[in-house]
Amino acid sequence: MTNRRNFIKTAAIASVAVALNSFKGESEEAKLVLSNKKIKPIVLSTWRFGIQANEAAWDILKRNGRALDAVEAGVKIPEGDPKERSVGYGGRPDRDGRVTLDACIMDEFSNIGSVACLEYIKHPIAVARSVMEKTPHVMLVGDGALQFALSQGFVKENLLVEESEKEWKEWLKTSQYKPIANIENHDTIGMIALDANGNLSGACTTSGMAFKMHGRVGDSPIIGAGLYVDNEIGAATATGHGEEVIRISGCHLVVELMRQGKSPQKACEEAVARIVKLTKNRNKNLKDIQVGFIALNKQGEYGSYCIQGGFNYAVNDATGNRLIDADYFLK
Ligand code: ASP
Numbered sequence: 001m002t003n004r005r006n007f008i009k010t011a012a013i014a015s016v017a018v019a020l021n022s023f024k025g026e027s028e029e030a031k032l033v034l035s036n037k038k039i040k041p042i043v044l045s046t047w048r049f050g051i052q053a054n055e056a057a058w059d060i061l062k063r064n065g066r067a068l069d070a071v072e073a074g075v076k077i078p079e080g081d082p083k084e085r086s087v088g089y090g091g092r093p094d095r096d097g098r099v100t101l102d103a104c105i106m107d108e109f110s111n112i113g114s115v116a117c118l119e120y121i122k123h124p125i126a127v128a129r130s131v132m133e134k135t136p137h138v139m140l141v142g143d144g145a146l147q148f149a150l151s152q153g154f155v156k157e158n159l160l161v162e163e164s165e166k167e168w169k170e171w172l173k174t175s176q177y178k179p180i181a182n183i184e185n186h187d188t189i190g191m192i193a194l195d196a197n198g199n200l201s202g203a204c205t206t207s208g209m210a211f212k213m214h215g216r217v218g219d220s221p222i223i224g225a226g227l228y229v230d231n232e233i234g235a236a237t238a239t240g241h242g243e244e245v246i247r248i249s250g251c252h253l254v255v256e257l258m259r260q261g262k263s264p265q266k267a268c269e270e271a272v273a274r275i276v277k278l279t280k281n282r283n284k285n286l287k288d289i290q291v292g293f294i295a296l297n298k299q300g301e302y303g304s305y306c307i308q309g310g311f312n313y314a315v316n317d318a319t320g321n322r323l324i325d326a327d328y329f330l331k
Helices: 002-022 028-034 050-061 067-079 124-134 142-151 162-172 242-247 250-259 264-281
Strands: 042-046 101-106 112-118 139-141 189-194 200-206 227-230 234-240 291-297 302-308 312-317 320-325 327-330
Touching (some): 042 050, 042 067, 042 291, 042 302, 050 189, 050 312, 050 320, 067 200, 101 124, 101 227, 112 124, 124 139, 124 142, 124 200, 139 142, 189 227, 189 234, 189 291, 200 227, 200 234, 234 242, 234 250, 234 264, 242 250, 242 264, 250 264, 250 291, 264 327
Parallel strands (some): 112 139, 302 327
Antiparallel strands (some): 101 112, 101 200, 189 200, 227 234, 234 291, 291 302, 312 320
C-alpha cells in the first residue's frame, strides 16, 4: 500500500515536473495559458495589420480592461494609418472618388452601434460607439451619420490621401469594377476579444470594396453579418466580399453554430460551406470570391476558415502576438 502510494506520488511529481519543464522560459502568465488553466484575456483580428492592432488592444486587456475598450483602441490603429488602403484614413475611394467608411461595434450586453457610408471622419469606429452609447438608434448612415459625428465633436478631415487618389485616377481609365480575391483592393479589420473578466466584445471597420458604387454598403457595419457577439457563447467577425457574407448573415450564423456545440473552427468551416453551396446554386464562380471568418468562444478557443488561401489573422494572448494563416476551402 505504502509503495503504491509512493509510486503514485512520485509519478504525479514527475508529470508536474515534465509539464513545467516544457513551459521553461515562459512567463508565469504564459505557463498558465499553455497548461490550459487560463485562456483569457485573448484578442483576435483579421489580416496582418491585426498584429499592430492587437498590441493596442492587448495593452488594455493585460491591465484587466474591458474587451469593448480594447477592440475600439485596437481597430483605431489601422483606421488612423494613412498607409492602409482599406480601412479609415487612407482608404481607397468609391468610383466617384469619395472615401466612404463602414463600422460597427458590439459589447457584452448586446449593445450595438453602427455607421455606414460615413465620409470625412477618421475613426468611424468611435462614431459607431457613440451611436451605441448616445442615441436611441443602432445605425446611422451617410449625411446623418456625419451630422451626428460633428455634433459629438468629431473633426471633418480629408481622408483621400495622394496614393489612393492616384490609384483611383488609374482605375478611372478602365472603370472596371472587379474585386479580385486577395488582391489588396479590400480588407477589413474585424477584432474580437475576451477580457480577464470573461466578457466578449467586437469591432469591425473598413473603407469597403475599392471603387464600389457610391452608397454601396458591405457586411462590415451590419451586426450579424460582419460582426456578432453573444456573451454567453462567443464572437465572430468577417472579411472579404461583403455581399456574400450578408447573404448568409455570416457572423450570426458562426455564433449560432457555436451555440449548437461546434468549435470556433468548425463553425467557421460550416459558414464557409454555406457560401460555397449558395455560390454553386447561383452558378457563380467560387474562384472569384473570398470570405474569411474568425471566431472565438467563451472558453477562449478560437478558429478561422476562408474560401481561398491567402487570408491570415493575428492572435494575442499571454503567450504572445502571432500571425496565423487561415485554413481554406479551395485547395
Ligand atoms: N467585407 C468588406 C466589404 O465588403 C471588405 C473586406 O473585408 O475585404 O466591404
